[in-house]
Structures are given as C-alpha cells and as structure tokens.
Amino acid sequence: MKDATGYTRESEILYEGGRIPGLGLKPETVPCFLTTAFVTDSLSEVQEVTKQKGYTYIRTANPNRTVLAQAISYLEGGAGSLIFSSGMGAITTTLIALLAPGDHVICNADIYGETFETMTKVLGKMSIDVEFMDLGDLAAVKKAIRPETKMIYTEVISNPTLALADLKSLAAIIHETKGLLMVDNTFTTPLAIRPLDFGADLVMNSLTKFLNGHSDAMGGSITAKTEIIDKIKPFSMLCGTPGDPFSSWLIYRGLHTVELRVPKQMATAAKLAKALQTNKHVITVNHPSLADYPQRQLADEMFIDKGCSAMLSFCVAEDREKIDKFMERLHFAHYAPTLGGIRTSLSHPVTSSHYNVPDDIRRQRGITPGMIRVSVGVENADDLINDFMQALEIFN
Numbered sequence: 001m002k003d004a005t006g007y008t009r010e011s012e013i014l015y016e017g018g019r020i021p022g023l024g025l026k027p028e029t030v031p032c033f034l035t036t037a038f039v040t041d042s043l044s045e046v047q048e049v050t051k052q053k054g055y056t057y058i059r060t061a062n063p064n065r066t067v068l069a070q071a072i073s074y075l076e077g078g079a080g081s082l083i084f085s086s087g088m089g090a091i092t093t094t095l096i097a098l099l100a101p102g103d104h105v106i107c108n109a110d111i112y113g114e115t116f117e118t119m120t121k122v123l124g125k126m127s128i129d130v131e132f133m134d135l136g137d138l139a140a141v142k143k144a145i146r147p148e149t150k151m152i153y154t155e156v157i158s159n160p161t162l163a164l165a166d167l168k169s170l171a172a173i174i175h176e177t178k179g180l181l182m183v184d185n186t187f188t189t190p191l192a193i194r195p196l197d198f199g200a201d202l203v204m205n206s207l208t209k210f211l212n213g214h215s216d217a218m219g220g221s222i223t224a225k226t227e228i229i230d231k232i233k234p235f236s237m238l239c240g241t242p243g244d245p246f247s248s249w250l251i252y253r254g255l256h257t258v259e260l261r262v263p264k265q266m267a268t269a270a271k272l273a274k275a276l277q278t279n280k281h282v283i284t285v286n287h288p289s290l291a292d293y294p295q296r297q298l299a300d301e302m303f304i305d306k307g308c309s310a311m312l313s314f315c316v317a318e319d320r321e322k323i324d325k326f327m328e329r330l331h332f333a334h335y336a337p338t339l340g341g342i343r344t345s346l347s348h349p350v351t352s353s354h355y356n357v358p359d360d361i362r363r364q365r366g367i368t369p370g371m372i373r374v375s376v377g378v379e380n381a382d383d384l385i386n387d388f389m390q391a392l393e394i395f396n
C-alpha cells in the first residue's frame, strides 16, 4: 500500500513521528535520549558536528551521559567527568588508559575484591607491577616509591573495616615523582569528601551505589582535570565501556535527591553505630563517627561537612545459627550483595567480599565470621535502631 508520499507503509512507519517537533523547547526535565545515533542531513553538517565534537554515535557521546557527567563534576569539584557502564568499567578502562608495561603501582591492600582482581589479572597481563601495601604506613609507602611508580590507588575508607586513607599525605608522596593518586569515593560519596580537594588526581565513583541510590541502575564515573579525561576518553570508546543513555538517565534522576538521602543516611549510620556500641551482644563497631575510632584526628580533618559514610560494620559472636536467626528477625535490613540504596541492606564479608581471603589475614584486619556490614538507608533512625536491637536479642 502506497501513501500520499508515494512510499510504502513498510518504509514510512519507520519514520512517522520520528522528527520531534519543538525540540527547541526546553523540557522541564532532561528526557532520555534512547537513540544509538543522531542523523545529519548533509556531508557539510557531518563535518561540522564532528568538528564541534557533537552527537553522532551512542558510544562516542550521548546527551544523558553529558548531563550526568556535568552533575558529577559539580559534586566532585573536578574539571570534567566520564560516565561508564559500571564502576568496574571506570576503574579498568582508566588503568588501561593511563598505565603502560613496566610501570609500578602502589595499591591499598584493603580494596574492593574485583578492583584487586583487575590489579592482578588485567594489569598483570600488561606487565604492570602492582604492589599491595597497608597505606596507613606512610613511611613504608614512601620507601616503596621507585622512578617507575606511576600511581597510588586507594579507596577513601576500606571495606569492611572503614580504615581511612590519608589522601593529603599520599598525594604529596606520589606527586614527588609526578605520579597520580587515584581514589575510589564509592563508600564515602562527594557529600562526605571530595578527594580532589585533598590532592587526588582522579576520583572514581560506582554510580550503582549511593549516587543513584535506588538500586536500579549500574554506572561508574571518573572525574579529573581535562588533560587526564582526554587521555581516558578514547580508551573508553575503544573498550566499549561508556554508560548507556537509560542507565545514565536513571542515575541522573537519582542524583537529584542525593542531598536529601545521603546526609540522612550518614547521620543515621552514626546513630546506629553509637547504639550498637552500647549493646551487650556487639563486640566491635567500625564507623568513622565514633569517639574511639582509631583514626579520630584524621577523620576530623577529612570529614567536615555532611557526615562520613552511611556504611558501618560490627561484630557479634561467631555463631552461624544465631546470625541466621538475627537476619530473619530484622524487619527492615535485608541481605543484598550491593550497597548505597534507600533501603538498609546487610552483607557478611566472610562469605562474600572476603571469602577468598585466608582466615588468619581476615582476623588480622578484624574481619571475623561474626562481622556484619551495613549500608544504612533512609528509614527513620529510631525505627532502624529499635529493629536492630530487638533482632540482637537472639544472642541472649
């Protein structure tokens, strides 16, 4: 069947409605640009768009990634950001882009398990020498620096013991040899600390966590000065790790309530940590807000505004049966292999993130089979505390 244009319905239905009228209008919210490409009407326009670094193909650029990158740069106080398909996409692409065979990297021994595997498996294949150290020992870090040391890598606070990395001192050490300090801010978020302000050169966030906050999208970001971003961007395109428009749109949407969610989550975590410390069934509690936190002075210097983290961990008796019952008794917190959502979640490091770490090394770090890690949500603080307290009664 041919229509008025002289073409068939078979062809026309692909284009009908495809030209959006009024695109010059300003929608009240950023729409989701679910398109793999942007069309151009002439070769001259193709040339112009390419020259302006405009939108052509989805992997190269997409408006939803652009606006999310702007928002993350704003939060982290950086010149530019790249948006990736996941936190791991951000980390792996960045390391591949910035390091070369023969380079030496000093990495915090206490890092996220899959970051550890990237360091050993991916960088190992590239003949990059990664040395895992306790970054708390600054004299040892200084001693380990060699002419080929190109990077120090750390998380702001470690998982699950919440030990702090002294970013200012680490930046000073690595800058002496013109190397880079790369920092993972996932557990802390830019609401608690902006690592670039402490001398870091690159800051990474798993957007899958607190910044999106709704446990429904995966993404990652890198924020740095323009010359570093420009080095990483081509590798992101080649590795195929840029974020997709829909995830970027969801995360951008989630990000708009970050100021309402995360400071509340951090304040509730501090209250819960304090309450847990007073419970007779709790052996230890780890949270940087506590008066007896081992790095109290450093924490006071580093976290000055909205809190320190909505993550905490605590240890109870090493009794699997009772831990199971404790988890079953909890009304709010649920076990989930993620963190940063609006609902409180739990994990058990010994059977998850630290399963492959030998027991003696885990115990040296204070990680026992009785340890529970908590990602605090936006529930009412008293409700949450009361719920934990009633569930802990199982240890009587």
Ligand SMILES: Cc1ncc(COP(=O)(O)O)c(C=O)c1O
Residues within 6 Å of the ligand: 086, 087, 088, 089, 112, 115, 155, 159, 184, 186, 187, 206, 207, 208, 218, 219, 220, 338
């Ligand atoms: C501290 C930290 N960094 C990086 C990642 C990786 O993020 P993604 O799962 O978005 O790849 C995670 C994931 O849990 C994490 O906890």
